[in-house]
Amino acid sequence: MLRREARAKILKALYGSEFIEYGPDPVDNLLADCDPGKQREFIEDIYRGTLEKKEKIDELISSFAVGWKVERLAFLDRNILRMAIYELLYYEDTPPEVVMNEAIELSKEYGTDNAPKFINGILDRVWKEEKGKKEELKS
Numbered sequence: 001m002l003r004r005e006a007r008a009k010i011l012k013a014l015y016g017s018e019f020i021e022y023g024p025d026p027v028d029n030l031l032a033d034c035d036p037g038k039q040r041e042f043i044e045d046i047y048r049g050t051l052e053k054k055e056k057i058d059e060l061i062s063s064f065a066v067g068w069k070v071e072r073l074a075f076l077d078r079n080i081l082r083m084a085i086y087e088l089l090y091y092e093d094t095p096p097e098v099v100m101n102e103a104i105e106l107s108k109e110y111g112t113d114n115a116p117k118f119i120n121g122i123l124d125r126v127w128k129e130e131k132g133k134k135e136e137l138k139s
Contacts (some may be wrong), residue, residue, distance in 0.1 A: 003094075006039040007083065007102055010047050011110060017051060050086040057085045064120075064125045072083040077115045080106050084123055088132055096127050 001009075009030050016026030027047045036043055050057070058070045061081055070078055084103035087094055100123045107115035 001034070001036045001039045003039065003042065004102060004105070006036060007046075007106060009034070009036070009074065010043055010050075010083055011079055011106060013043075013047050014050060014083060015075055015118055016055070018079070019137050046083060046087055046091060049090055050083050053086055053090065054082060058083050059121060060085060060126055064090055065123050074112050076110045077107065077119065080111060080115070081119055081122055085126055086118070088123065088127055089104075096131075100124070100127070 009132065010027075013026040013030050013035060027044065031040065031043065054070060061070050061073075061078070062068075065073070073081070075120075080103050084099050087095055087099045104116050104120050107119045111119065
Protein backbone atom coordinates (compact mmCIF):
# COMPACT_ATOMS: atom_id res chain seq x y z
CA MET A 1 0.00 0.00 0.00
CA LEU A 2 1.28 3.46 -0.91
CA ARG A 3 1.11 6.50 1.40
CA ARG A 4 -1.53 8.05 -0.87
CA GLU A 5 -3.74 4.99 -0.39
CA ALA A 6 -3.02 5.06 3.35
CA ARG A 7 -4.18 8.68 3.55
CA ALA A 8 -7.42 7.78 1.76
CA LYS A 9 -7.98 4.99 4.31
CA ILE A 10 -7.28 7.39 7.19
CA LEU A 11 -9.75 9.87 5.72
CA LYS A 12 -12.44 7.19 5.58
CA ALA A 13 -11.75 6.20 9.19
CA LEU A 14 -11.88 9.86 10.32
CA TYR A 15 -15.15 10.27 8.46
CA GLY A 16 -16.48 7.18 10.22
CA SER A 17 -15.37 8.53 13.60
CA GLU A 18 -17.74 11.48 13.10
CA PHE A 19 -20.70 9.12 13.44
CA ILE A 20 -19.54 6.56 15.98
CA GLU A 21 -19.55 7.61 19.58
CA TYR A 22 -19.36 4.09 20.96
CA GLY A 23 -18.48 0.84 19.35
CA PRO A 24 -15.60 -0.37 17.25
CA ASP A 25 -12.98 2.17 16.29
CA PRO A 26 -13.19 2.83 12.52
CA VAL A 27 -9.43 2.46 12.12
CA ASP A 28 -9.53 -0.97 13.76
CA ASN A 29 -12.21 -2.03 11.27
CA LEU A 30 -10.15 -0.59 8.43
CA LEU A 31 -7.01 -2.44 9.49
CA ALA A 32 -8.98 -5.68 9.86
CA ASP A 33 -10.37 -5.32 6.32
CA CYS A 34 -7.06 -4.72 4.55
CA ASP A 35 -3.38 -5.37 4.95
CA PRO A 36 -1.66 -1.98 5.05
CA GLY A 37 1.77 -3.59 5.15
CA LYS A 38 4.44 -1.02 5.98
CA GLN A 39 1.81 1.72 6.28
CA ARG A 40 0.15 0.29 9.42
CA GLU A 41 2.13 2.50 11.81
CA PHE A 42 1.61 5.58 9.62
CA ILE A 43 -2.15 4.96 9.48
CA GLU A 44 -2.43 4.48 13.23
CA ASP A 45 -0.20 7.47 14.04
CA ILE A 46 -1.99 9.92 11.75
CA TYR A 47 -5.49 8.70 12.63
CA ARG A 48 -5.03 8.64 16.40
CA GLY A 49 -2.93 11.81 16.43
CA THR A 50 -5.53 13.70 14.41
CA LEU A 51 -8.26 12.70 16.85
CA GLU A 52 -6.05 13.49 19.85
CA LYS A 53 -5.30 17.02 18.57
CA LYS A 54 -8.73 17.59 17.00
CA GLU A 55 -9.76 20.48 19.26
CA LYS A 56 -6.51 22.35 18.76
CA ILE A 57 -6.60 21.70 15.01
CA ASP A 58 -10.23 22.85 14.81
CA GLU A 59 -9.26 26.10 16.56
CA LEU A 60 -6.57 26.65 13.93
CA ILE A 61 -9.02 25.94 11.11
CA SER A 62 -11.53 28.38 12.63
CA SER A 63 -8.91 31.09 12.96
CA PHE A 64 -7.95 30.82 9.28
CA ALA A 65 -11.36 30.02 7.75
CA VAL A 66 -12.81 33.48 8.16
CA GLY A 67 -16.58 33.35 8.18
CA TRP A 68 -16.70 29.57 8.45
CA LYS A 69 -17.22 27.43 11.52
CA VAL A 70 -15.58 24.03 11.46
CA GLU A 71 -18.95 22.37 12.10
CA ARG A 72 -20.32 23.95 8.89
CA LEU A 73 -17.61 22.50 6.67
CA ALA A 74 -18.46 19.34 4.75
CA PHE A 75 -17.47 16.22 6.72
CA LEU A 76 -14.83 15.10 4.25
CA ASP A 77 -13.40 18.59 3.69
CA ARG A 78 -12.89 19.20 7.39
CA ASN A 79 -11.36 15.76 7.92
CA ILE A 80 -8.94 16.27 5.03
CA LEU A 81 -7.93 19.55 6.69
CA ARG A 82 -7.62 17.97 10.14
CA MET A 83 -5.50 15.11 8.87
CA ALA A 84 -3.24 17.38 6.79
CA ILE A 85 -2.77 19.92 9.59
CA TYR A 86 -1.88 17.13 12.00
CA GLU A 87 0.65 15.74 9.54
CA LEU A 88 2.06 19.22 8.83
CA LEU A 89 2.53 20.21 12.45
CA TYR A 90 3.09 17.00 14.38
CA TYR A 91 4.44 14.38 11.98
CA GLU A 92 7.84 15.56 10.87
CA ASP A 93 8.61 12.63 8.57
CA THR A 94 6.66 14.08 5.64
CA PRO A 95 7.80 17.26 3.85
CA PRO A 96 5.17 20.05 4.03
CA GLU A 97 4.88 20.27 0.24
CA VAL A 98 3.97 16.58 0.09
CA VAL A 99 1.37 16.94 2.84
CA MET A 100 -0.27 19.88 1.09
CA ASN A 101 -0.22 18.22 -2.32
CA GLU A 102 -1.70 14.99 -0.95
CA ALA A 103 -4.47 16.93 0.83
CA ILE A 104 -5.34 18.77 -2.37
CA GLU A 105 -5.42 15.50 -4.32
CA LEU A 106 -7.71 13.93 -1.68
CA SER A 107 -9.97 16.97 -1.84
CA LYS A 108 -10.22 16.65 -5.63
CA GLU A 109 -11.29 13.05 -5.27
CA TYR A 110 -13.48 13.16 -2.16
CA GLY A 111 -14.19 16.80 -1.34
CA THR A 112 -16.69 19.36 -2.49
CA ASP A 113 -16.20 21.38 -5.67
CA ASN A 114 -14.46 24.29 -3.91
CA ALA A 115 -12.48 22.09 -1.52
CA PRO A 116 -9.13 22.06 -3.36
CA LYS A 117 -8.79 25.87 -3.34
CA PHE A 118 -10.16 26.21 0.19
CA ILE A 119 -7.92 23.46 1.61
CA ASN A 120 -4.87 24.79 -0.22
CA GLY A 121 -5.48 28.28 1.18
CA ILE A 122 -5.93 27.12 4.76
CA LEU A 123 -2.94 24.76 4.70
CA ASP A 124 -0.71 27.39 3.14
CA ARG A 125 -1.61 29.92 5.83
CA VAL A 126 -1.23 27.38 8.67
CA TRP A 127 2.18 26.30 7.36
CA LYS A 128 3.47 29.85 6.87
CA GLU A 129 2.40 30.88 10.35
CA GLU A 130 3.86 27.81 12.03
CA LYS A 131 7.07 28.07 10.00
CA GLY A 132 7.35 31.71 11.11
CA LYS A 133 6.95 30.71 14.75
CA LYS A 134 9.69 28.09 14.44
CA GLU A 135 12.06 30.62 12.81
CA GLU A 136 11.38 33.13 15.61
CA LEU A 137 12.31 30.51 18.20
CA LYS A 138 15.61 29.86 16.42
CA SER A 139 16.53 33.57 16.48
